Amino acid sequence: MSPRLSFRHGVHPPERKELSAAAKIRRMPFPSEVVLPLSQHTGKPARLIVAEGDRVERGDKLGVAEGFISSPVHASASGTVAGIDLWPHPDGTYKPAVRITVHPYSAQAPRPRIVPHWEDLAPGGIVQAVQDAGVVGLGGAAFPTHVKLSPPKDVQIDTLLINGAECEPYLTTDHHIMLEYPERVHLGIRIMMRALSVDRVMIGIERNKPDAIEAIRATLPTDLDVTVHPLTVKYPQGAEKMLIKALLGREVPSGKLPLHVGVVVQNVGSVAAIAEVFETGLPLIERIVTVSGRGIRQPSNLIVPVGTKVRDLIAACDGLTEDAHEIVFGGPMMGAPQASLDVPILKGTTGVIVLSRDETKPKESYACIRCGHCLDACPVFLNPQLLGQLALAGRYEETEAHHIWDCMLCGCCSYVCPSNIPLSQLFQVTRTAIGRLKALAAA
């Protein structure tokens, strides 16, 4: 038995993965319209290069990367650009998006293209190809992957961590990728190892996915130093700092990045996406999404064209149940609630969770009783109790002194708080406010 790999604190929410764990990945039919926001990733939005009325083929560029920390956006279906307008974005705002009316009779076959042969490419070439393909992190943050693949010269990366933790309840996306496409994951790892010139890879998978662990183990390449590590089941095991702590025992310094401790963390989905780029030559235009929760009739794991509206996704899962109450993009712990059925699935959307009335949390909250449960839950060892009070009192400078910027908004504190105080939400709001104040001060 391998050692218990974990981090301190954290919480154990009900997993509820059984809803979709047995559903094999299937492809959903193309919807009649897809909506592709130009900002689907961390960093600058892509720059538009098509106009209304243009005909586009599946895989064509709609926008190009604007600078290094940016990523292009590609058409996920063949059709006509019906409009370029402000469209509801999963983050709750309206953002510029390209709306494509899907050609109803198209075979949706991409035009023939050259598949780059990764073994012949220098690391820089791989990075370029990854950027051109618009690959971003599929683990949720949608950070452009090519940036992670090009570490600064002065840091030495010694380990590549593959994040297969999938600690969020309900989600089974990464689970099924590992279960059904283990070879693709390994191919992606090979490519990344070449791009990063590292020779050690560790794959961390939570123990609640024994079949995925088995599948990945069974297909491990024998010529490389790639190892699989079952992890303790605990949220947020998949957060990169926690993963690094669990697997390597290293602590990423406050305010620093994993590369400062010589590590790059990549989600299994992102790795598989890289492999696909070099298998098919297609850019990142579809992804696997878990649709789950008691509010959906048929929980599924679907291959979804990026830009599909939730409405269509739900229809592909037999629709909502009577008591469907809340729709969340991502997992229920960190995911964003959606007010509209028109928001599109993005590259970084790991799942769509439809919570029924009895799964949503109670609304009534009480005064903080200083129980300290939030301190026990916080994986970054903050004092959410104090931070919450400071935030409520508007004492922003002190929140900064108490490391509000180290908070990863994982929601553990809110989850355990018996008084139901929306702590992590408060921190998010406070950080936005601090940012605005600073911008004002700078201007």
Add this chain to the structure above:
Amino acid sequence: MPRKATSGQVFTRGMWRENPVLIQMLGLCPALAVTNTVVNGLAMGLATFFVLFCSSLLVSTFRKLIPQEVRISTYILIIATFVTIADMTLEAMVPEIHKALGAFIALIVVNCMILGRQEAFASKNTVGRSLLDAVGTGIGFIIALLLMGAIREVLGYGTFVGIPIYGANYEPWIIFILPPGGFFTIGFILLALNWWERRKLERARPGEVPGRIAVERAA
């Protein structure tokens, strides 16, 4: 620049509206330490009154002669003199009370209320006005001490000026003559004053949220 107060105002304001203890929070320690009975409070009040009155008289009389540089030392010297006199007089006349008040008579010397009145008023005003001010402030001080003493004695001993007022079987609330009771009593008085003040505000301006004012004040 506020208007110069009339003589009447000079006389009455210290009694209640600007009561030195309850409103200005000056001279707190005697107000708490010796008010476990009405009589002690009264004796302390009278002694303080005497010192305040005599010091104001002297300071305002000689205000033009006392140079800035040594004025504080001079005031302290004057105050200390009268306190010593009060101390010895009380000891000779009412030794029992003198014993009950203990060191707190000597502490009148540092009672910030007295020095404050010299610095803020007697050194700048005529003898007449200064005496009016001293009498007003002194009465205010006595009122506060009597109020404290009455509450504490009635609850803590079940007597008023030594006379039992509840009959024999009353169970006294000893806490009120102990130190915590002193703090609680002035706390209660301030609560009552605040409540009264807010009620007045609410009546004066119906519809307005009085909470805001108090929040500003507390901030």
Add this chain to the structure above:
Amino acid sequence: MRLPQLLVTASPHLKGPDTTPKIMWNVVGTLVPVIAAAGYFFGFGALLVVFAATLGSLLTEWVFGPKGSLRDGSGVITGLLLGLTLPPGFPLWMAFIGGVVAIGFGKLIFGGLGQNIFNPALLGRAFLQAAFPVAITTWPVGGGGFWDVRAENLSLPFMGLGQTDTVTGATPLGLMKFEGVATAVRDLFLGTIGGSAGETSALVITLCGGYLALRNFLNWRIPISIFITVAVLSELLHLLNPAYPGPLFMLFSGGLMIGAWFMATDMVTSPVTHKGCWIFGAGIGALVVIIRLWGGLPEGVMYSILIMNAFVPYINRATQPTVFGTRVTEAAS
């Protein structure tokens, strides 16, 4: 498709099982056996005292508290615990006043649930002890049937115990302190002794407190550190001078058990950090030993907890957790 009325709330969208009222009502539930034991050992009068204290608490909460605050259950705990710290023969009107003071000046004046600094129940008791020191140190002698209600219980409001010249039994601590007589530890453990209603059966209290600790409704570090400190200090002193009582006596006598399990652990008035809880508990333990052995009063649990309550804001300040990744930064630089 049917357009549902969508709920939009911030993440996380899941909520842990514990809620504040649930914790509070659980504590109320675990107090039931303790109260039952008090009734068993002291008779109906003890139950009346608990009832009067609770009535005072709840009425005050209802009249002056925020709307609906009775439902969260914390006011009930305050009343019950206050009642359990009083002698079974305590005049009911005084117990009622204690409840009023506990909630009014222990809790509501600070803003209500969660915002008070001092343990309300103990504040209520400290007030009563200072106001009516004789009544609160008048311990009934045993005997009498369950239904015998003492005359003192029913004394009229604002009136004293009367000149009935009550025969007072002594508590084990009083006996020890003032007359050098030790009580058998077995009696202490089972509860067949004199004392406040809740100071009796260490067995029942430990079982109930242990249940709360297992469910994480109280921080076990606090009682444990209290017990360890008291045991170690009293063992050391006992070795130095056998006239001092030994650790078992110290642990099982007086209000230490109910204080450590139910009162020091009030989350509102104890530190939020684990390190803080250890310090808090150790402080209480040390103060208990100091007051019991050298102080003027036979029992010091109540004062020890109140004093340490006053230190809690400072302890919280001083024991902030070390943020993830900051130790490394310091080491690296």
Add this chain to the structure above:
Amino acid sequence: MSGAGAGNGEKRVLPQAPEGAPPAPEPKEVPAWRLLLTLGAAGALAGLLIVFVYQVTQPRIQAYKAMMLRLAVSEVLRAPARWDTLYVYEGALTATPPEGVVAEDTVFLGYREDGIRVGFAITGAEPGFQDFIELIFGYDAETSTVIGMKVLSSKETPGLGDKIEKDSAFVAEFEGPEVPLQGVKAARATGAANEVDMITGATISSRTVIGIINHQLERLGPMLEAYLEEAS
């Protein structure tokens, strides 16, 4: 009104400027002799007043003190006709201590009308429940009994600890018990000659009273006996 915010203590008029610096720059220089003169005049006036009042009040204060002492001594020594004041000096009692030294303690030896010694009156002080309890007690060295006790000053809790002076039953306990005294709870009294019933609810104050007497006698007892032997 109660704009009296919490910061009031800082706002009030301070004896000196808050920065602790000398007074702000003056418009015109005041010559030093005037400063000294002012202070000197004030000092002289103050001295004069004080000395005058001192002269007037001192006799009464002294008289009162003497009266209190007389009352106390006559109370604990059952109204003796006269008494000697003895000083404890270098482990012995003496009626006339050497000039200029401060005696460690004083005791009073009382005589009846017929010249027979009643006993010693001894003072003592120890911390009680709140603060020091100071008392005087009469002691008959021949029979080794305490013959009276009076509390001179205490700050014990009214209604509880102050019973040591106000509860006549307790005070009467000290007429006749043998030393060393033994404090007991009324319920457990055995009737032994050295027992003193303690006050319920004020055990600590009672014990302090008993303790003061025992400790003083432990210390002074041998001296008293030595003095008596020498005198007879």
Add this chain to the structure above:
Amino acid sequence: MGDLFWIFISAMVVNNFTLFYFLGLCPFMGVSGRVYTALRMGAANIFVLTVASICAWFLNAFVLPYAPYLKLISFILVIASAVQITEMTIKKLSPALFRALGIYLPLITTNCAILFMAWTQANRGYNFFQGLAFAWGAGAGLTLALVLMASIRENLLFSKVPEIAKGNAIVFIIAGILSLAFMGFAGLLST
């Protein structure tokens, strides 16, 4: 030695100047808003008390036997001047220390706690070391009360204290509760 220890403990907790004798309440109400300020105020208090204790011992031993009626006047004037002189010395020797304590010194020099300490020390006839133990006990007690109150008040900033209790009322009530809690130490000297 034991004697000195008990004098210290007595002045610090059993008969805490602020909580039982109500001394130094004005600075207590004024500067107990922040822990940092309270700590510095406490240090300044200990400093002035030390100076005052030495002065009082000196006066009591050499001056008052000859002129008892000058007790009050001499205490107040000598303590004030001595503090002034030490203050100027500190300013020269250690400007940093002066900055930390300086602004509080005038505030407390003529403060009741200081005078009471000197007065009581003289009345009880303490010798030099007993006097210092008394002064430091008193200073430690003042600091303790200040710091506890300050940390509680910092915490109170987060509480929804009812409007009528805001300001001084709640501070007095907390002081009352502290005083009540410290009653647990009563009698600590008697056994």
